[in-house]
Amino acid sequence: MRSSRWDAQGNVYLVVDGEQLTPERVRAHVGPNDGILEVFAHGDDWVEIAIWNPDGSRAEMSGNGTRIASRWLAAQTGADVVTVRVGPLQVRARMLDEVLVEQDMGQIQIGEPEEVDGIRLVAVVVGNPHAVVDDDPAKVSVLGPKLEVHPRFPRRTNVQVARVVEPGVVEARVWERGAGETASSGSSAVAVAAALGVSPATIRFPGGELHVRLENGRAFLTGPARQIE
Numbered sequence: 001m002r003s004s005r006w007d008a009q010g011n012v013y014l015v016v017d018g019e020q021l022t023p024e025r026v027r028a029h030v031g032p033n034d035g036i037l038e039v040f041a042h043g044d045d046w047v048e049i050a051i052w053n054p055d056g057s058r059a060e061m062s063g064n065g066t067r068i069a070s071r072w073l074a075a076q077t078g079a080d081v082v083t084v085r086v087g088p089l090q091v092r093a094r095m096l097d098e099v100l101v102e103q104d105m106g107q108i109q110i111g112e113p114e115e116v117d118g119i120r121l122v123a124v125v126v127g128n129p130h131a132v133v134d135d136d137p138a139k140v141s142v143l144g145p146k147l148e149v150h151p152r153f154p155r156r157t158n159v160q161v162a163r164v165v166e167p168g169v170v171e172a173r174v175w176e177r178g179a180g181e182t183a184s185s186g187s188s189a190v191a192v193a194a195a196l197g198v199s200p201a202t203i204r205f206p207g208g209e210l211h212v213r214l215e216n217g218r219a220f221l222t223g224p225a226r227q228i229e
Contacts (some may be wrong), residue, residue: 001029003036005229006072008064010183010207012228013037015072023056030054034182035062037069045079047072049086053178061127063186063210063221066091067101071225089127099226105187105219110194116152119143122195126187126219129157129177132195137161137173144175158185162192162203169202183207190219 003014014030017039026036030052038050049069051059059065070082070093084091092104111123116131124130131147133139140161147159162172174188175181184205193201193212200213210223 001025003029004072004227005033006068006225007228008068008184008186008225009210009223010205011062011064011068011185013065013068015039015068017042021050021052023052026052027054027056034176034179035059035065037065037072039069039072042073044077045073045081046083046085049084051086053176055178057178059128059178061086061089061091061105061187063091063103063105063126063188063190064184064223064225065186067093067103067186067221067223067225070101070103071095072227075227086127096222099224100222101225102220102222103186105190105221107217108190108194108214108219116147116150119147121147123153123157124191124194126190126194128187129153129155130188130191130195131157131159132191133159133161134163134196135161136163137171140173140175140181144181148175148177158188158191160185160188160192160195162196164196164198165204168198168200169204170196170198171204173206184210186210186221186223189223190221194219 109125159175184207189203189210
């Protein structure tokens with residue numbers, strides 16, 4: 001399978017253009033990567049993709065994945081602004097320099113604090129589902145797999161465990177639905193900032209920092225994306 005390999009702050013995706021994928025092909029070819037971005041179609045300043053998880057399921061949205069897709073297209077066409085379409089959703093990405101991209105992730109939905117099996121969390125929708133726990137990030141290896149498949153989330157959920165370490169700075173780890181723990185996640189950064197009420201926010205993942213600001217219910221995410229193979 002012909003592909004290029006891209007990194008977005010520790011999240012690594014293969015980008016595949018011109019080949020039709022199936023869950024079986026994804027599982028066979030994803031290797032150690034965090035997923036595959038399948039390009040359906042593109043123009044000079046827009047690209048339509050599917051986001052595949054390593055287990056062969058598809059994600060509704062990925063902040064890091066859509067940022068990679070925007071940078072992939074910009075490298076080919078020279079576009080300064082790219083619209084990335086994922087099913088009915090779309091992200092508008094603006095190239096800030098040769099690496100950094102600012103994305104308008106659109107409207108987000110923030111739930112009320114709730115308790116699930118004794119775990120306090122806030123559910124956030126960033127095009128895809130999230131459950132944010134305000135606690136020691138090291139607990140993600142226990143809380144992540146438990147909450148991902150909990151009946152409270154019938155379509156499964158991404159899980160973040162995060163805490164504010166100084167004003168405007170949050171440490172976080174993420175358990176991604178269909179992938180397990182990953183080095184970072186763009187939509188998770190948005191969910192964490194929204195659930196903890198921090199904006200502007202620097203979200204520190206093991207893979208590096210992402211930056212989020214919230215304006216009138218919309219989320220803006222800034223981070224890097226680069227080709228590595």
